[in-house]
Each structure stands twice: as structure tokens, then as C-alpha cells.
Amino acid sequence: MTEGANMTENESETSTSVAAEPAEETTIMETEEKHPDQGEKENGGGRGKIQVQVPGAADESDFVHPEGGWGWVVMLAAMWCNGAVFGIQNAFGILFVSLLEEFGSKDDEDLRFKTAWVGSLSMGMIFFCSPIVSVFTDLLGCRVTAVGGAAVGLVGLLASSFVTSLGPMYFTYGILFATGCSFAYQPSLVILGHYFKKRLGLVNGIVTAGSSAFTVTLPFALSGLLEKVGLANTMRLLSILMFVLMIAGLAYVPLLPKPVNSQRPGSRCPPMSKVFNVNIWKSLGYRIWAFGIPAALYGYFVPYVHLMKHVEERFGKDANKEVLLMCIGVTSGVGRLIFGRVADYVHGVQKVYLQVSSFLVIGLMSMMIPLCNVFGGLIAVCLLMGLFDGCFICIMAPIAFELVGSQNVSQAIGFLLGMMSVPMTVGPPIAGFLRDRLGSYDVAFYLAGIPPIIGGAMLCLIPWVEARRIRREAAMKQMLEHKSGGQGEHDSVI
């Protein structure tokens, strides 16, 4: 299906593209719970990141989305946001090498373990804050949240440039900068639903390609800068990206009317049931998914943090290591487009198998890293890793739709993002610890390949559980029909 172009009425109402939680002028649509098989029709292919936006139900039916105009400026601003936030995170491996050199002492036994915490805390915080950011976006609106978040991120990054040891860096880069990024990121996805309805899939695809574009270019820029101006000045220059992000946030002029049902009368807060939606937990399939995905991600951020250092150790300081990040960025972008489209042709909850295959390939590729003794091998590994990384990301929203139905999808994804923060945070320090103790990264990369395989195996239960649920529901329905039919006959006799 062409993005956006062939969306049905349903699809455009509940686009799969953006925002994890009901946010400003955004609420969960009060549509009827869809049968899991119907969900496929509504998910519109689910491009890009794994958030879902369901724009405000209030008067949205009367609201005509501009499908362009200022919306294109908003799209560019959101693209910048996606790129700046995840481009910097994805290129952490380059900063990591520099942090080791600048802050580390050769005799520190835990050098890589301690340094990896900086990047992994940062990546983890972005996800950890997700559910909280949704509430803020609800209360303060997209623009204030995004601009405020970018300002905090800017302060965090600038402060990091003045820091000369790891301790404060955990706070400035790992907490402050990342919290700001999280607050800037989520509204950038929510706001797209104010401007686009029919084209939301396409626009979201372009916006998420921002992360791939920055992942392709930033590593080269960072390496050049680190060499020429040093770590502190490089961070100061990176702050410019955050400054532009702040300005970009000003573009998020809200258009949708505030939904009447998203707040209690006389209160600025949404009702508790909107903040904590327990419906998602009723689906066993979702419960398996919400634990299987995080279980698969313990190794996810390990290559982003440690691959650059591993390449230096194996191929020497002059190896063109940035090319590897570039490969991941390129194929991840391509993967999002290809697999987003492939997902449209995969029936219902069977889409989970696409994610299972992604994890299998990502896991195997991670295990292949230590086996590559020629640089070309690593390039091949990174190309494949990126491709299936793109698949895993773009298939998230469609699967959430299948498992919990359109009205619960934003909560389902918001919670999942929060859960993902744990493996994202602990994976890289464990890999660093293994490298510190064992003298090479080999075991770390072998082990990083195991969680995706275990998590993937867990996900294989989902189609089976869902098929069983559908069978039971059908039997129940038949029984009820039978009963009410019998009742009718009885009544007529009387």
C-alpha cells in the first residue's frame, strides 16, 4: 500500500505513525474495539517509529486537516528532532572512544563498564521518560513541552562539555540531556496528526528517516570534530543541533480542538483511566509482547556503544569505523520503507513473525561481529543489522494495533517504550564489564546475540495465543446466539 495514499477512513482515523500516549489535543479514539483481524486494515502499514497517534476525538470529525501548508514546516521540524535526538544517540560509539581517552585512566579495571553508562543511561532515559512525557504533553501542549524539552537538552549537552569526569557526566549527558530529548521528541510526533490525516503515513516515514539521515552523516562529522577541536568543543557544537531543535519546536502550532472527554471538568488533568489504561493488560498476546520485546533488547544498544572501540582494537586506530554506522543508518532507513510495505501484506498478528525474524537476524549479526576478521565482513554485518533494525522498528505500531485494538494502542506503546528503557540501559555496561574483564569484546558480542533470539522465541507464542482467543470468542458468540435463539423460540411458544 502506498503510504497515506490508500488509507481507508479507519486507517486515517487511527494512524499508526506517531506519539505513544494520548497527548495534547490527542485522545484515544472512542471507537468500537476491533476484532484482531480487522486491525490489519486500520494500521496503514505503520511506518517509522513505534509510536501511534490517535488525534483528539472531540470534534475531529469536523476538523479538516490541512495536509500541507504550514504542515510541511512542522514536518521538517519534526524530522530535525528525530534526527538530532537519535542521530546523537546512534553515534555515541564515536563519543565513547573519545570519552575513554579523555576521562579514562589506563589502570582503571572498570573503564569501559563505567564509560558505557554515560551513553546507555542517555538512551534509556529517552524511553523511560516516555510515559511521563505523555502526561506533560497532555497538560502543557506540544509546543511548550517540545521547546522546554529542547532547552533542557541544550543545557544538558552544554553542561556536559564543561565536565571533566564521568560522575557529573552521568547526570549532565545521561539524565539531563536525555530527559530533554525525550520531552522534545514525543510532541514532535504528536503534532503531525494535527496537520496530516491522509498523508500521515508518508509524513511519518519522512520524519523517521531523519534519524537514518543523521546516523549516516553525524559519525563522520563527529570524528572530524573530535580530532580537530576536542571533546568539549565538539559537544558545544553539537549543542547547536539542540538549539535549532528549540527553534523548531516553536513551529508546532496546535490545530486540533481539545477533546472534551480527555479531561475531567474543572481539572487540567486527564482522568486516571486515560493515564493508566488497564485494558491493554487484558490481552495475553500483549502481555507476552510487552515482556518479549524488552527481553530481546538487552543487546540492542551494545553495537551502537561498543562497535567503534571494537573496530579500533581489531583493525587499528585508522580503520574507517564511521562507515559501519553509516551502513546501519542507510539500511535502517531502507528497511523501514521496505518492511512497512511488506507488513501490509502480512495477515493480522502473523506480523509478529516479521519481528521474530528481525530479532533472529539482529542476534546472529551481533554474534558474527567478533568472527569478522576482514573489514568487508563487518560492513556486510552492519548492512544486514540495519535492514532488520528498520524492520523491527516499523512493525511495532501495526503489531500493537493487532494486539490491543485501536483505542488502546497509544497506551500499549507508551508502556512498551517505558519497559524498553531497562534493557537499553543495562546492556552496554554489561558488555563493557565483559570487555574490561576478558580483554576483548568477543564474548560481549556473542552474548549480545542471545537475548534477541530468546525474546524472538517468546514472541512466537503470540500468534498461537491469539488464534486460541479468537477460537474461544467465536465459540462463545455461537453459544450466546444459540441461547438467545432458543429463548426467542421459547417466548413465541408462550
Ligand SMILES: N[C@@H](Cc1ccc(O)cc1)C(=O)O
Ligand atoms: N536506532 C534506532 C533507535 C530507536 C529505537 C527504537 C525507537 O522507538 C526509536 C529509536 C533509531 O535510530 O531509530
